[in-house]
Amino acid sequence: MATAGKNARIRVGGTGVTFTNKPMVLVSGTTWKITDRDYIRWDRDVAPVFKDGTGSIPSTNVAGIQYLTGQVVFVSGYAPTTLTVDATYRPSSIIGWTKRGTIKETIELLDTTNFKTTAADISAGVKASRRRTTNIVDATGNFGGFTDTTSDFEATMKSKQSLTLEYQPNVNEAAITYVECLLDTNDKTFDVENPNEIDINWTAAYPVEYEPA
Numbered sequence: 001m002a003t004a005g006k007n008a009r010i011r012v013g014g015t016g017v018t019f020t021n022k023p024m025v026l027v028s029g030t031t032w033k034i035t036d037r038d039y040i041r042w043d044r045d046v047a048p049v050f051k052d053g054t055g056s057i058p059s060t061n062v063a064g065i066q067y068l069t070g071q072v073v074f075v076s077g078y079a080p081t082t083l084t085v086d087a088t089y090r091p092s093s094i095i096g097w098t099k100r101g102t103i104k105e106t107i108e109l110l111d112t113t114n115f116k117t118t119a120a121d122i123s124a125g126v127k128a129s130r131r132r133t134t135n136i137v138d139a140t141g142n143f144g145g146f147t148d149t150t151s152d153f154e155a156t157m158k159s160k161q162s163l164t165l166e167y168q169p170n171v172n173e174a175a176i177t178y179v180e181c182l183l184d185t186n187d188k189t190f191d192v193e194n195p196n197e198i199d200i201n202w203t204a205a206y207p208v209e210y211e212p213a
Contacts (some may be wrong), residue, residue, distance in 0.1 A: 008098045008167035010143070012156055013090035016043040021051075024083040027212065030063070030074040032083055039089045040070035041164065044206070048072070048087035052080035068164060068178040069211040092164065096153050099145030101165070103179065105208060106138040139179065139208050144199035157183060162205055178209040 022039055024032040034040060042048060044067050050057040057080065064073040070089075074080070143165060146153070156163070165179045181202035 011092040011164040013092045016088040020086040034070035042067040043088040046088040066209045096149035098143040101143035103141040139204035176211045
């Protein structure tokens with residue numbers, strides 16, 4: 001079901017820039033995010049270093065990293081006190097806005113040893129084995145209806161380089177969805193009367209990332 005959204009923009013990244021000792025703040029649970037939002041979109045080829053005070057945090061305490069949103073998730077039970085990060089980010093520029101698009105996420109069921117049990121399940125008498133945990137493994141989609149495009153927009157699209165799609169799926173919420181897209185420029189639909197109405201298909205290069213409000 002489609003929902004009204006806003007601020008659907010397309011970005012292209014530049015050359016990586018290294019930074020050090022940027023503060024991070026707790027989001028919830030064991031998830032932290034960098035406070036200075038100018039330093040998100042981390043370079044995936046350079047491993048971030050997280051520090052609690054002055055000491056580096058062992059990678060075994062890191063459960064996952066969201067590079068586009070500048071977030072880290074620590075393993076259960078680990079709680080840093082003063083968190084900073086050294087990393088490399090890729091300054092980016094907006095090359096256009098898109099009025100429409102779709103995202104299709106492929107979800108797989110995890111093996112039978114991973115069942116989800118909640119307090120609500122228990123109180124309702126639902127057996128844990130009836131709710132298997134899931135994992136998003138892939139995403140594809142398209143976007144179109146481009147507006148306010150830059151002069152190099154068409155050349156960038158033809159170059160098949162990786163782009164970042166950022167959009168707020170709900171007009172009433174500040175949460176942002178980030179997708180690093182690999183363009184499929186061989187499969188397009190278009191309107192010859194209005195070139196900006198072209199639709200371009202894409203495949204996610206990495207899992208979709210979400211930044212809560």
